[in-house]
Amino acid sequence: xxxxxxxxxxxxxxxxxxHGTHSEGVSPSVPGxxxxxxPIRDALETESSQLQDETIEECLPFLLTxxxxxxxxxxxxxxxxxxxxxxxxxxQLGNLPSMFKSADPSRPWIFYWCLAGLSLLxxxxxxxxxxxxxxxxxxxxxxxxxxxxFGQTSHLATTYATVLSLxxxxxxxxxxxxxxxxxxKWLCSLKQPDGGFQMAVGGEEDRxxxxxxxxxxxxxxxxxxxxxxCIRGRPHWPFQWxxxxxxxxxxxxxxxxxxxxxxxxxxxxxxxxxxxxxxxRTVPRYLDVPRLLSWLSARQYAPEGGFxxxxxxxxxxxxxxxxxxxxxxxxxxxxxxxxxxxxxxxxPPMQVxxxxxxxNGLIRYILCCGQDLSKRGGMRDKPxxxxxxxxxxxxxxxxxxxxxxxxxxxxxxxxxxxxxxxWTVSLFVKDGQIFDEExxxxxxxxxxxxxxxxxxxxxxxxxxxxxx
Ligand SMILES: [Zn+2]
Numbered sequence: 001x002x003x004x005x006x007x008x009x010x011x012x013x014x015x016x017x018x019h020g021t022h023s024e025g026v027s028p029s030v031p032g033x034x035x036x037x038x039p040i041r042d043a044l045e046t047e048s049s050q051l052q053d054e055t056i057e058e059c060l061p062f063l064l065t066x067x068x069x070x071x072x073x074x075x076x077x078x079x080x081x082x083x084x085x086x087x088x089x090x091x092q093l094g095n096l097p098s099m100f101k102s103a104d105p106s107r108p109w110i111f112y113w114c115l116a117g118l119s120l121l122x123x124x125x126x127x128x129x130x131x132x133x134x135x136x137x138x139x140x141x142x143x144x145x146x147x148x149x150f151g152q153t154s155h156l157a158t159t160y161a162t163v164l165s166l167x168x169x170x171x172x173x174x175x176x177x178x179x180x181x182x183x184x185k186w187l188c189s190l191k192q193p194d195g196g197f198q199m200a201v202g203g204e205e206d207r208x209x210x211x212x213x214x215x216x217x218x219x220x221x222x223x224x225x226x227x228x229x230c231i232r233g234r235p236h237w238p239f240q241w242x243x244x245x246x247x248x249x250x251x252x253x254x255x256x257x258x259x260x261x262x263x264x265x266x267x268x269x270x271x272x273x274x275x276x277x278x279x280x281r282t283v284p285r286y287l288d289v290p291r292l293l294s295w296l297s298a299r300q301y302a303p304e305g306g307f308x309x310x311x312x313x314x315x316x317x318x319x320x321x322x323x324x325x326x327x328x329x330x331x332x333x334x335x336x337x338x339x340x341x342x343x344x345x346x347x348p349p350m351q352v353x354x355x356x357x358x359x360n361g362l363i364r365y366i367l368c369c370g371q372d373l374s375k376r377g378g379m380r381d382k383p384x385x386x387x388x389x390x391x392x393x394x395x396x397x398x399x400x401x402x403x404x405x406x407x408x409x410x411x412x413x414x415x416x417x418x419x420x421x422x423w424t425v426s427l428f429v430k431d432g433q434i435f436d437e438e439x440x441x442x443x444x445x446x447x448x449x450x451x452x453x454x455x456x457x458x459x460x461x462x463x464x465x466x467x468x
Pocket of ligand 1: 317
């Protein structure tokens with residue numbers, strides 16, 4: 001991680017010198033990097049540097065003394081408050097009243113965040129199937145796509161969230177909600193001459209350029225989600241779009257040329273490229289991988305251990321997913337397929353030194369700082385913030401990324417192929433694992449952000465159908 005490169009080489013030789021009572025109870029297994037203030041700092045004080053200092057002060061007690069947590073394991077790591085987080089998400093999801101009663105455009109996202117979060121926590125979300133179907137059916141427009149509420153315009157983001165939610169609850173009746181023919185026409189109408197896509201007909205293209213490509217690619221035919229909608233053919237792929245222009249001078253990816261790099265766009269770019277073709281071919285073709293690697297690495301901070309979304313911004317739990325989710329895709333683009341998928345025997349556990357980021361640093365941040373410690377439950381941005389469904393979903397996704405090892409074990413023959421990429425997942429284990437096994441969450445597919453078997457169930461269902 002780049003934060004580590006700012007440390008003098010002798011740093012690890014120094015015993016952790018922590019002020020006050022902070023050192024009490026800190027396991028010797030925790031590197032000094034994660035227990036002390038950064039030894040090198042810019043002499044220029046700015047509003048950003050002050051906020052950064054305050055954030056470290058805010059996080060350190062949670063990291064070091066387990067403030068607010070009544071349990072800490074031998075590594076000083078608290079449990080995942082699974083039951084409270086389940087309760088929080090179920091409450092957020094409510095009883096899914098009809099969309100006729102509510103027209104909040106973010107509601108499909110609430111469905112996705114809660115259902116994905118519950119799945120990661122090991123809950124069966126199939127019980128929400130009929131209520132979800134009843135709720136989202138009126139949100140589908142005859143002209144194609146899903147709106148945020150009844151009578152609203154279809155939008156790529158709400159369509160994406162709705163399709164993922166239907167895949168999460170699973171079942172033929174859920175898949176059948178999607179009108180694939182009108183969806184296909186609508187998706188094609190969003191295509192722009194420059195290769196990008198509008199988020200809605202006549203709507204923004206700029207800010208959503210990459211985001212929309214990711215959402216759209218995720219709904220196109222080649223792989224699981226696209227097979228959710230099972231729309232065949234791909235007449236207008238955005239290959240002519242100048243992908244490199246989304247990469248900034250810093251090496252990160254921005255929403256459009258000329259604006260600041262942001263973690264969420266890095267994930268969308270990598271995800272989209274991994275759908276269009278196998279990542280070891282598309283990612284190096286359209287992005288400068290070493291520079292992206294450098295920028296992503298610089299997103300992990302010490303001593304906090306979590307990720308920030310932009311340069312000089314603060315650590316925030318949701319980037320555990322947006323940045324944390326980039327690593328398996330980046331690893332796949334660097335390594336390519338490692339041979340045929342013949343099962344776990346060919347997939348030995350990954351060792352810590354193989355990781356491109358500090359998994360333990362991220363896990364420590366999430367479990368110490370990312371959990372709402374009140375009875376409310378849920379996950380949060382940082383200790384001074386309240387939990388919400390968005391952060392609960394993406395913090396748990398990030399925890400999953402840190403606790404598991406995804407590998408691309410087989411790749412499609414070439415970019416003309418719609419199919420053939422095979423990803424496998426194994427538990428990330430190593431000597432001195434810092435979290436308790438009961439605090440391991442479920443897996444989520446590196447490209448589609450839903451459990452792999454949910455994606456595969458959908459794929460199977462639509463693969464058996466002819467045409468629309
Ligand atoms: Zn956030």
